[in-house]
Amino acid sequence: MAGSGEHIKALVRSHASGDEDSFYAVASQIAARAARQGHNRLASDLKRTIDASRRAPVATKGSVTSLAQPRGDLADLVTASYPSVGLRDLVGPSPLLGQVHRVIAEQRQRHRLQERGFAPAHRLLLEGPPGTGKTLTASVLAHELSLPLLTVRLESLLSKFLGETASKLRTVFDAVESQRAVYLFDEFDALGGDRSGNDVGEARRILNSFLVFLENTGPESLVVAATNHRAILDRALFRRFDLVITYGLPDHEHATAVMQARLGPLAKHVDWQLVIELVDGLSHAELVQAAETAAKQALMRDDEHVTAADLVDALRVRQTASRA
Missing domain, CATH: 1.10.8.60 (Helicase, Ruva Protein; domain 3)
Known part of the structure; x- marks a missing residue:
């Protein structure tokens, strides 16, 4: 490797802090060091990559840093983590594990599928009793796909921002489109519960907004909704998800x-x-x-x-x- 250990550590530090100028400066130093050591092809490739990245649209830059440290309105709405649990940690019946493997496989080959007009599964509903592995599954998906897990703070959406919930949902779904990650709506029944009774005001508008946003999401990110109470979910929700995975108590x-x-x-x-x-x-x-x-x-x-x-x-x- 042309770059020294100190260069690599400097790259990581500048990336984590969001210091784009320092990041490219260190990358350029690595390219120069490669040239001095006679690695001319590597140096040339690095320089081209750096120049192309600098010219890239702003929306495609810094997404990982933004995910690691959500800023602005998004920081009030999500909690970011990088799970370390993988498929080896997920225990369950073969059909359930098969569905999880399918999602991971489709995401890993999403570009190939999209080239042929097919979208990978990216909108998932996980339903079953508490403690049966729903949140663990979201963590496994994030780890296996090397993505951050962004857990949406539904309590903030539904209480702190009462009256602004639909606009805050838009902020979350804007991030879904611009920043690849696994977005977990835990205890989703708080948002997606059937509102067919007397509560047809703000709650109905929130649910309708969620349905519109969900239907329009692209396949780059995964939106995962987890609920302990399938029976109380609005029936309109189920057809909007690509996959519904059911969890039960272990045999x-x-x-x-x-x-x-x-x-x-x-x-x-x-x-x-x-x-x-x-x-x-x-x-x-x-x-x-x-x-x-x-x-x-x-x-x-x-x-x-x-x-x-x-x-x-x-x-x-x-x-x-x-x-x-």
């Missing part, structure tokens, strides 16, 4: 897989037959919490392996809490 096989995935080598000697009857009714999140509790108990007594008894105790606590 015995998947419950075991969830705990094994979280425990890793710590679960090497667990007799799962002694544990399995206690997983009924527990969500993905509750099983992870039980596994973590068992792991901490084992580690605090200086044991390198979790026992079935550790998991039984932890699962009983979760069962009691879930019934409270």
Whole structure:
């Protein structure tokens, strides 16, 4: 690599801070260093890339920096994160995992699909009980596609900006079009609930605005809506999504897989037959919490392996809490 470690660190720092001039200055230094070392083709390619990027329209520049640090109105509406969980962390039935794999595959080949007149799946509705992996799926999509996850603050949209919600939604969807990312509308029923009763004023206008914005989104970003209450969603919503993925409580096989995935080598000697009857009714999140509790108990007594008894105790606590 022609650039030194210091050059690379300087590039990252200038990119993260949004200092475009410094970024290009460091890139030019790398090109010059490549030329001095006799890497003439690399130096020439770098210079052409730098010149072309400087001439690019402003709207295409700095999008990653903007996503890392949302500014202006967008900063009040979204929270940015860069998830580290991948497909290996997502446990579920084969049909559900197949749908997630499909979305990732279509996004990775979106340009090829678009060249032939097809749009990749990019508007997703995730529905199912709390703690079953909906938010985790959004994180997995972001990680696997190397995109930021922008979680929309629905409480701000619906309370802080009461009376301005439709215009704030436009701000979010403008970002959807200009800045590639995964945009998560969590607890979406707060926005998309059926308003066919007496509440037909501002709430209806908000929902109608969302439907229009959603239908007009392009395939560069993913819009993911997650809800615990499919039954109360306005029926007009479902046909606007490219894919509806349904989540449920894990069966015995998947419950075991969830705990094994979280425990890793710590679960090497667990007799799962002694544990399995206690997983009924527990969500993905509750099983992870039980596994973590068992792991901490084992580690605090200086044991390198979790026992079935550790998991039984932890699962009983979760069962009691879930019934409270």
